[in-house]
Amino acid sequence: MSNNTIIYALYRMGYHGHMTGHGFRGIASTILHEQGFNHDHIELQLAHAQRDAVSAAYNHALYLEPRTKMMQHWADYMDKLKAGADVIPFRVA
Numbered sequence: 001m002s003n004n005t006i007i008y009a010l011y012r013m014g015y016h017g018h019m020t021g022h023g024f025r026g027i028a029s030t031i032l033h034e035q036g037f038n039h040d041h042i043e044l045q046l047a048h049a050q051r052d053a054v055s056a057a058y059n060h061a062l063y064l065e066p067r068t069k070m071m072q073h074w075a076d077y078m079d080k081l082k083a084g085a086d087v088i089p090f091r092v093a
Contacts, residue, residue, distance in 0.1 A: 028074065035077075037070050038063075045070065 006021035025046055032042045041063050043050075050059070 041067050041070055
């Protein structure tokens with residue numbers, strides 16, 4: 001799905017100027033970091049390349065098991081939000 005598809009869907013839902021597809025990625029990254037997940041696993045899940053070219057050349061690990069647990073935690077967190085759980089408010093700057 002292209003970024004434009006996401007943006008136009010957000011516009012149609014009334015979020016023009018308030019949210020982008022990358023904004024969702026930023027929120028997920030922030031929340032997962034705050035919940036104590038490994039930075040490298042979060043970055044890999046978001047398909048971000050390693051900044052260190054040497055590490056990127058040698059490390060091809062996918063960390064599937066911890067990423068699977070992280071994403072299940074994320075899904076459970078989203079289910080709790082949908083059900084109306086009390087959560088720490090996320091303020092937009």
